[in-house]
Amino acid sequence: MGRTLMDGNEAIAHGAIRAGCRFFAGYPITPATSILAKMLELLPPAGGCCLQGEDEIGSIGYCLGASMAGRKAMTATSGPGLSLYSEQISFAVGSEIPLVIVNVQRLGPSTGSATKGADGDIQFMQWGNSGGLPVVVIVPTDTRDCYFLTIAAFNLAEKYRCPVFLASNKEIGLTRESVDLDSLDVPEIEERTVFTSDPEDYLPFADRENDGVPDFLPIGDRTLVRQTSSTHGQDGYITTDSKEIARQRQRLKDKLENHVGDFTYYEYLPADKAETLIITYGVTARAAKQSTLAVAAKKTSVLVLKTLWPVPEELIVATAASYKNILVVEMNLGQYVREIERLIHDKPIRFYGKMDGNLISPVEIGEVLNNG
Amino acid sequence: MASLLNHSRPLVFCPGCTHERIVRALDNALGQMNINGSEVVLVSDIGCSGLFDVFFHTHAFHGLHGRALTYALGLKMARPELQVIVTMGDGGMGIGGAHFLSACRRNANITLLILNNFNFGMTGGQYSATTPVEAITSSRFLNKLEHPLDICQIADAAGAPYVMRCSGLGEDLSNNIEDAISYDGFAVMDIWGICPGRYSRKNAMRKSDILDQIAKLTPYNGVIEKNERSEYVSSYNQICSELSQPTPPLVVDKEHSPVISGKKEILILGSAGQRIVTAGELLCLAAMTGGMQATQKNDYDITVLRGPSIAEIILWPEEIGYTGITSPDVIVVLSEDGIPRRRQSFAQMAEGGLVIHNSRISVPDCQARTIAVDFAGKGVGAKDQALGALAFLASLNEGISLAMLNSALEKKFTSTHLATAQQTLAKMQLVEQPGA
Numbered sequence: 001m002g003r004t005l006m007d008g009n010e011a012i013a014h015g016a017i018r019a020g021c022r023f024f025a026g027y028p029i030t031p032a033t034s035i036l037a038k039m040l041e042l043l044p045p046a047g048g049c050c051l052q053g054e055d056e057i058g059s060i061g062y063c064l065g066a067s068m069a070g071r072k073a074m075t076a077t078s079g080p081g082l083s084l085y086s087e088q089i090s091f092a093v094g095s096e097i098p099l100v101i102v103n104v105q106r107l108g109p110s111t112g113s114a115t116k117g118a119d120g121d122i123q124f125m126q127w128g129n130s131g132g133l134p135v136v137v138i139v140p141t142d143t144r145d146c147y148f149l150t151i152a153a154f155n156l157a158e159k160y161r162c163p164v165f166l167a168s169n170k171e172i173g174l175t176r177e178s179v180d181l182d183s184l185d186v187p188e189i190e191e192r193t194v195f196t197s198d199p200e201d202y203l204p205f206a207d208r209e210n211d212g213v214p215d216f217l218p219i220g221d222r223t224l225v226r227q228t229s230s231t232h233g234q235d236g237y238i239t240t241d242s243k244e245i246a247r248q249r250q251r252l253k254d255k256l257e258n259h260v261g262d263f264t265y266y267e268y269l270p271a272d273k274a275e276t277l278i279i280t281y282g283v284t285a286r287a288a289k290q291s292t293l294a295v296a297a298k299k300t301s302v303l304v305l306k307t308l309w310p311v312p313e314e315l316i317v318a319t320a321a322s323y324k325n326i327l328v329v330e331m332n333l334g335q336y337v338r339e340i341e342r343l344i345h346d347k348p349i350r351f352y353g354k355m356d357g358n359l360i361s362p363v364e365i366g367e368v369l370n371n372g
Numbered sequence: 373m374a375s376l377l378n379h380s381r382p383l384v385f386c387p388g389c390t391h392e393r394i395v396r397a398l399d400n401a402l403g404q405m406n407i408n409g410s411e412v413v414l415v416s417d418i419g420c421s422g423l424f425d426v427f428f429h430t431h432a433f434h435g436l437h438g439r440a441l442t443y444a445l446g447l448k449m450a451r452p453e454l455q456v457i458v459t460m461g462d463g464g465m466g467i468g469g470a471h472f473l474s475a476c477r478r479n480a481n482i483t484l485l486i487l488n489n490f491n492f493g494m495t496g497g498q499y500s501a502t503t504p505v506e507a508i509t510s511s512r513f514l515n516k517l518e519h520p521l522d523i524c525q526i527a528d529a530a531g532a533p534y535v536m537r538c539s540g541l542g543e544d545l546s547n548n549i550e551d552a553i554s555y556d557g558f559a560v561m562d563i564w565g566i567c568p569g570r571y572s573r574k575n576a577m578r579k580s581d582i583l584d585q586i587a588k589l590t591p592y593n594g595v596i597e598k599n600e601r602s603e604y605v606s607s608y609n610q611i612c613s614e615l616s617q618p619t620p621p622l623v624v625d626k627e628h629s630p631v632i633s634g635k636k637e638i639l640i641l642g643s644a645g646q647r648i649v650t651a652g653e654l655l656c657l658a659a660m661t662g663g664m665q666a667t668q669k670n671d672y673d674i675t676v677l678r679g680p681s682i683a684e685i686i687l688w689p690e691e692i693g694y695t696g697i698t699s700p701d702v703i704v705v706l707s708e709d710g711i712p713r714r715r716q717s718f719a720q721m722a723e724g725g726l727v728i729h730n731s732r733i734s735v736p737d738c739q740a741r742t743i744a745v746d747f748a749g750k751g752v753g754a755k756d757q758a759l760g761a762l763a764f765l766a767s768l769n770e771g772i773s774l775a776m777l778n779s780a781l782e783k784k785f786t787s788t789h790l791a792t793a794q795q796t797l798a799k800m801q802l803v804e805q806p807g808a
Contacts, residue, residue: 004622047612060442177666225431358696
């Protein structure tokens with residue numbers, strides 16, 4: 001592609017095509033609309049299908065149907081639309097339907113500010129659907145990440161048969177940057193594992209031994225496939241067997257939490273003799289990295305998390321171990337800091353965040369560091 | 373004629389429930405059509421009608437209340453050869469109203485069987501969107517205050533090309549369902565039935581009552597000629613097969629030597645319609661032809677043709693981290709609209725900063741060097757002043773050179789627009805400076 005001027009939303013669309021996305025449905029909403037527009041431009045000529053739903057519930061529903069028919073699927077929205085996705089997200093979680101959900105976050109609550117950025121949905125993406133089981137949330141910091149992590153998101157959705165959130169932000173989605181996507185070492189494209197044994201033996205929710213993910217067969221092929229949002233056994237029929245229910249629920253939890261080490265995306269910038277570790281993510285990471293270049297803040301390292309859920313506990317605990325104190329910086333009033341506080345008990349944890357529609361600047365972070 | 377009934381899953385409806393008859397009629401219809409189970413997907417949602425997919429040896433997709441039509445379209449788009457049959461109750465039709473309307477308007481080849489028994493049977497007989505005003509339900513008086521929906525009239529008005537209202541107890545049900553499935557387009561069947569467990573306990577309803585009530589309404593017997601048109605999925609695929617490949621993203625290689633060595637933060641303040649965003653893009657592209665890194669953030673109101681339009685551009689030979697502008701090196705002011713939102717930026721300007729403004733508007737006092745440009749006097753209209761200002765900046769080597777700007781214009785625009793842009797540059801009567 002060479003060097004281009006591209007915003008995060010465009011990069012997500014190109015990343016999706018590269019990952020093999022063949023179905024997209026969305027509903028216009030600022031600041032995510034341009035993903036729908038770009039997918040409508042790119043996908044149909046590539047042999048895929050792009051729809052504008054009658055609402056967000058419809059859009060994600062189309063994706064669930066298409067995904068079960070074997071297509072790699074993606075949808076994109078922002079806070080108010082994500083709220084409407086909720087029931088369908090829990091369906092994708094419980095019934096193991098691969099899907100990439102892009103959330104270009106805007107300042108909330110509610111309709112909030114359509115053209116202002118924030119990272120206000122960080123806990124909402126994990127917990128905003130019924131049942132309380134894990135989802136995958138990965139977070140880009142810039143246009144390049146949008147491309148790379150969209151491909152990663154598809155790989156994860158297919159591999160683990162689950163919804164994967166790409167938690168962007170208006171400040172990434174609509175900010176253009178000079179970027180050379182060709183120079184990126186992108187992940188190899190992965191496909192969902194298809195059942196290849198005797199069709200007579202096919203159970204749509206049988207867990208594989210190695211990773212607990214059921215083999216896939218698409219609805220529409222010769223072997224009959226059952227999909228259901230109701231509590232089901234391995235055969236896809238409703239079950240009331242409490243042991244089977246418990247086993248399936250545990251499997252849904254374990255298949256992601258036990259493998260988070262395999263998909264912990266992050267960037268770690270250690271500084272010599274640093275006593276403070278900044279833990280941050282998303283667009284704020286860019287300011288944090290810049291803040292440590294300032295003279296006064298030199299003795300500070302930065303850990304940029306790009307996998308937020310399931311919480312990459314090992315990485316966080318191991319990285320934090322050698323520091324005297326931690327500063328969590330995020331573009332909200334304190335969400336992921338709760339996870340850090342849950343994991344680290346032996347040192348002070350400070351928090352800096354704001355929600356005023358503006359980016360957190362390197363100067364602000366520098367001031368917090370210097371005043372600590 | 374083979375049955376597709378799943379004998380390991382016997383029917384579980386209340387004795388006398390019309391749903392059971394509809395299951396058997398659907399099975400007969402599929403048998404009459406000689407369809408294999410693997411050629412069919414039964415899509416269902418919540419309520420007693422949501423049990424249907426279990427009773428058949430077909431593909432099955434059971435989801436959330438009222439959303440069955442959304443899964444159905446996704447399946448149909450991905451697998452156009454699949455026979456997609458949706459079952460919903462009057463409850464699912466009510467809660468999924470937007471999807472129902474949308475499906476009627478789209479006309480994908482999907483068959484929708486609405487098992488209309490005038491109440492929410494599974495949750496205890498609450499009133500639904502089709503409950504008659506005079507009915508007695510567990511919702512006490514609420515249904516007396518709401519007008520029941522006529523599903524068929526709504527489907528008709530929304531453009532469904534096939535709509536049938538019939539009794540679930542009718543003799544022709546199998547044939548009717550076969551006719552609906554055979555139709556190449558969205559076919560809606562409003563099938564009236566008895567809910568013995570709930571609704572009919574307090575609302576006497578015999579086979580003949582259903583027929584009497586249907587007879588009082590506008591008849592719907594299948595094809596609605598005025599709504600007939602080509603099927604959605606095949607039309608969609610036809611259009612897509614004729615699409616040309618999209619234009620690839622604009623690639624910008626380094627063609628010029630950079631004219632700056634440090635970071636340059638540039639703010640362009642104007643009004644909607646003044647092509648501020650395009651100017652920002654051109655500035656970035658121009659800088660990229662000099663091998664620079666660039667970022668652009670825009671700030672404008674949701675309304676398109678009114679209010680301020682602001683572009684924030686950072687140019688730097690190095691990787692750009694933070695994309696906000698804290699102390700601008702250059703502020704370009706083309707209208708008064710943008711000033712109030714960035715008034716503080718004038719006070720925060722970097723040392724050696726530069727303000728370029730339309731000479732016909734005044735700008736806040738600041739320490740920076742200020743240059744007034746009489747764009748109108750040079751014959752440059754409001755829509756071209758942003759480009760004119762870029763040319764002015766380029767003539768001073770403030771971030772970009774005129775050669776870079778010209779390269780950017782050649783990349784961004786094709787013949788007509790390029791000529792217009794070049795005319796704007798000519799009107800500015802600028803002289804190229806030697807590179808910094």
